[in-house]
Amino acid sequence: MIKIFIGGVGHKVLGLLAEAGGLWQLARASLKRLLVGPFHSDPVRIRSTIFLMVKAGYDSLPLAALIALLTGMIMALQSAQQLTEVGAIGLMPNLVAASIIRELAPLLTAIIVAGRYGSAVAAELGTMKVSQEIDALTVMGLDTISFLVVPRILALIISLPCLVLFADFVGISGGLIIAVGVLNLGANGYMQSTFDTLGMEDLAMGLVKAFVFAVIIALVSCQQGLKTRGGAEQVGQATTISVVHSIVLIIAADLFVTAIFYLKG
Amino acid sequence: MAESRPQIEARGLVKTYGEHRILDGLNLSVNRGETLVILGASGSGKSTLLRSLIGLGRPDDGSVLVQGIDIFSTDRLSLKALRCRMGVAFQGGALFGSMTLAENIDLPLSEFTGLPASTRRIITQIKLGMVGLEDAMDLLPSQISGGMRKRAALARALALDPEILFFDEPSAGLDPVTAAGLDLLILQLKKVFHVTLVVVTHELTSAFSIADRLALMHEGRFLIIGSPADVQKSKDPIVRRFLDRLPEDKRKTSDFYQRFIEEEGDAQSIPEVDNES
Ligand SMILES: Nc1ncnc2c1ncn2[C@@H]1O[C@H](COP(=O)(O)OP(=O)(O)OP(=O)(O)O)[C@@H](O)[C@H]1O
Numbered sequence: 001m002i003k004i005f006i007g008g009v010g011h012k013v014l015g016l017l018a019e020a021g022g023l024w025q026l027a028r029a030s031l032k033r034l035l036v037g038p039f040h041s042d043p044v045r046i047r048s049t050i051f052l053m054v055k056a057g058y059d060s061l062p063l064a065a066l067i068a069l070l071t072g073m074i075m076a077l078q079s080a081q082q083l084t085e086v087g088a089i090g091l092m093p094n095l096v097a098a099s100i101i102r103e104l105a106p107l108l109t110a111i112i113v114a115g116r117y118g119s120a121v122a123a124e125l126g127t128m129k130v131s132q133e134i135d136a137l138t139v140m141g142l143d144t145i146s147f148l149v150v151p152r153i154l155a156l157i158i159s160l161p162c163l164v165l166f167a168d169f170v171g172i173s174g175g176l177i178i179a180v181g182v183l184n185l186g187a188n189g190y191m192q193s194t195f196d197t198l199g200m201e202d203l204a205m206g207l208v209k210a211f212v213f214a215v216i217i218a219l220v221s222c223q224q225g226l227k228t229r230g231g232a233e234q235v236g237q238a239t240t241i242s243v244v245h246s247i248v249l250i251i252a253a254d255l256f257v258t259a260i261f262y263l264k265g
Numbered sequence: 266m267a268e269s270r271p272q273i274e275a276r277g278l279v280k281t282y283g284e285h286r287i288l289d290g291l292n293l294s295v296n297r298g299e300t301l302v303i304l305g306a307s308g309s310g311k312s313t314l315l316r317s318l319i320g321l322g323r324p325d326d327g328s329v330l331v332q333g334i335d336i337f338s339t340d341r342l343s344l345k346a347l348r349c350r351m352g353v354a355f356q357g358g359a360l361f362g363s364m365t366l367a368e369n370i371d372l373p374l375s376e377f378t379g380l381p382a383s384t385r386r387i388i389t390q391i392k393l394g395m396v397g398l399e400d401a402m403d404l405l406p407s408q409i410s411g412g413m414r415k416r417a418a419l420a421r422a423l424a425l426d427p428e429i430l431f432f433d434e435p436s437a438g439l440d441p442v443t444a445a446g447l448d449l450l451i452l453q454l455k456k457v458f459h460v461t462l463v464v465v466t467h468e469l470t471s472a473f474s475i476a477d478r479l480a481l482m483h484e485g486r487f488l489i490i491g492s493p494a495d496v497q498k499s500k501d502p503i504v505r506r507f508l509d510r511l512p513e514d515k516r517k518t519s520d521f522y523q524r525f526i527e528e529e530g531d532a533q534s535i536p537e538v539d540n541e542s
């Protein structure tokens with residue numbers, strides 16, 4: 001019994017290590033293509049990158065905005081309740097803005113994008129793999145990584161931070177709506193104390209997270225898509241796994257980045 | 266390039282899946298301008314062999330030389346150049362699902378030729394015209410039939426005027442008229458452009474009409490390889506079984522269609538057979 005359990009755990013661990021190795025290899029290969037590709041007549045594909053940026057960023061705007069707005073409102077209500085008890089309601093704008101910018105906007109936006117863009121990428125590449133389209137690209141002499149993977153990573157690295165900045169703005173507005181509409185605080189005062197207390201470091205932390213999350217989502221979904229074998233069912237599995245793994249890795253990376261900023265500052 | 270040197274040379278190919286030895290020390294050589302047709306039962310490893318020849322599935326042992334270049338150990342750039350001289354039409358078509366037929370054929374042109382878009386459009390039109398699909402240019406692969414997809418895949422394989430062409434089951438799933446048209450196209454490619462062809466097929470009629478040499482795969486090797494006449498004369502029981510059993514069925518169907526054509530007097534009214542797997 002114990003043997004089976006340990007065997008099972010060992011198997012899982014080995015599987016995860018293999019997965020991590022695959023991710024690392026894909027990351028290295030992509031970086032290499034990005035940096036030295038242009039010198040070997042393998043340019044970065046600007047057009048498809050822009051097309052994918054629209055898909056990754058613009059198409060997720062409404063959902064990201066909605067979630068940020070609601071989160072801002074929830075944060076305002078939650079902190080108002082706690083802060084009133086200790087008589088420090090004046091700190092509310094600061095608390096809302098800091099949690100949104102440093103933590104919630106990057107995290108929630110990344111999770112939305114993992115669900116929308118990451119799953120779409122895994123499904124697209126998975127379908128291409130099982131229908132031999134990847135093979136067709138290869139025998140045509142086109143490199144899968146520079147043709148498919150690099151644009152998908154680049155697009156997300158650019159659009160996720162933009163989305164996060166947008167979510168910051170909407171989230172703070174959500175807090176403002178609650179402050180003015182429900183708690184009867186002044187709008188000017190609210191914005192004033194928001195801007196007074198926010199530092200570059202808060203913004204930097206949010207953007208570093210957005211960058212790291214973008215790399216995670218793009219790499220995981222491309223890797224899951226490209227290693228798909230079989231048929232439609234496996235494409236579905238690749239899609240699900242890419243979302244689950246992305247989210248787990250995003251949260252782990254979130255802790256890591258937060259800890260670094262904490263230790264440093 | 267020297268006429269005498271084989272365009273494709275495979276030595277001692279071995280490929281195993283688990284216990285199963287799909288390729289078992291297979292040797293092969295194809296000369297310039299020659300058409301080699303590979304026959305074999307379903308699952309005998311024809312597609313596996315083809316994948317090795319085009320550098321997709323690395324064999325466990327053995328080597329593949331295409332135009333003298335070892336396809337599994339050459340550097341990236343010469344492999345890329347070599348691949349521009351090779352065209353591959355996959356068993357299932359493998360068209361890019363998010364692109365129209367015209368865009369599918371335009372992709373290798375825009376990637377490798379540097380021609381202006383208007384010229385490429387004309388080339389695309391010509392290539393699709395060769396397979397009778399000029400009217401379907403702006404359709405997506407999902408909007409056309411299986412047989413049309415197969416022909417579009419051929420058009421894409423021809424986009425860069427390859428010197429070597431690989432075909433996996435070109436006529437499976439095509440109606441006899443279109444299939445015969447494809448055979449004709451292959452013969453033309455051979456005659457006019459001296460294209461070297463490796464064709465995998467199940468259609469014996471087609472095999473015998475296009476082949477310079479026929480090879481029958483059995484248990485990971487070629488049981489027999491030779492001119493159609495030689496193969497036809499073979500007394501090997503396995504070869505006989507393969508050749509004699511299938512043609513009977515086939516002849517029945519082609520007779521049926523022959524009568525169909527004569528009675529209707531109009532080849533166009535034959536519905537397209539669309540039973541792609
Ligand atoms: N990726 C794989 N993993 C395991 N076995 C495989 C794999 N690919 C092919 N095979 C096995 O190899 C054998 C040969 O397959 P292959 O596709 O080459 O046959 P084929 O001759 O092309 O058949 P068909 O005429 O039906 O296309 C089959 O028995 C198949 O089960």
Ligand SMILES: [Mg+2]
Pocket residue numbers: 311312313356433
């Ligand atoms: Mg096959």
